[in-house]
Amino acid sequence: MAEPTPRAAHVLVVDDDPRIRQMLIRYFEEEGYHVSAVADGRGMRDALQRNAIDIVLLDLILGSGEDGLMLAREIRSRSDVPIIMLTGRDDVVDRIVGLEMGADDYIAKPFHLREVLARLRTVLRRQHPSPLQTIDTEDGNLIRFNGWMLDPRERRLVTPEGEDVALTTGEFNILLVMAKHPGRVFSRDTLMNLTKGRNYEAFDRAIDAQISRLRKKIEVGKNSPVLIKSVRGVGYVFTGQSPARTV
Missing domain, CATH: 3.40.50.2300 (Response regulator)
Structure with a gap:
């Protein structure tokens, strides 16, 4: 049993x-x-x-x-x-x-x-989800990576040039949890758990589609660094360089 x-x-x-x-x-x-x-x-x-x-x-x-x-x-x-x-x-x-x-x-x-x-x-x-498997949206500390700024409290993503980028709720939640843990590999199932997806969570491709849209918004230009990498057979890892958070 x-x-x-x-x-x-x-x-x-x-x-x-x-x-x-x-x-x-x-x-x-x-x-x-x-x-x-x-x-x-x-x-x-x-x-x-x-x-x-x-x-x-x-x-x-x-x-x-x-x-x-x-x-x-x-x-x-x-x-x-x-x-x-x-x-x-x-x-x-x-x-x-x-x-x-x-x-x-x-x-x-x-x-x-x-x-x-x-x-x-x-x-x-x-x-x-367990307490360790939730996004801390109450943490108002800013997250900075490669000149970008992510504001969890106001749910804003700002480019290095100071422009706001519109993200869906799912895209923002995925970026938030990955940017908080750079270098950690997340499986699709883990990302669905952490971001509390519901509408399409029965389809494995839901996370792939959101990651693809997110990449197009944060990896712009020919010289833009790859910020989210695919890990074959596992999932995704955030590779942005994140200096110490500031309030």
Whole structure:
């Protein structure tokens, strides 16, 4: 048996197939989780109201005719509880729509129980990172590298010429955590955990795309140094020269 999580997270399974409900109940309880399982949206609402649910495994199509996507949107309108969609359809459009509705991950049936467990643990880690795995946005100290200035408090990036550069929230968070730890190699999964990504975190290429956009903004000109390097098979490392921080 795998080592249980430090705290008995409460998993809510919403699936109209009693065999799947029983299978997931038995498996996750053996792994140290507390599990509730219901067959429809009505049971889901009741469970969410009565219990402190930590994560929801939600079937896309329920026998009652209810749409799992709509239920995911309903949950997200009221709560930040993580959602993993379960479905017999492996359609890219459904997957994207599910993520846009607020789902954190998407698993196609038939699935392997160990994979579901691994995905569930990953989503829970991202939702509840350890104190050492968070960005200290309260630290107002400026970060300087290669003439650039990064202001965590005002969330500003200023060029060596004194011009502001517009960054998305994801781009800023990635640059902030990497610039605070120059020379440290970050995997994609670590960056997703640290920056608390949600909308597209189920796709490995999400971090790659943000890194690519960020490079275009900070590595300008033919003579510009490479500030973010790819580490083959691992992730990325910030190579900017960061003098001592100033207040």
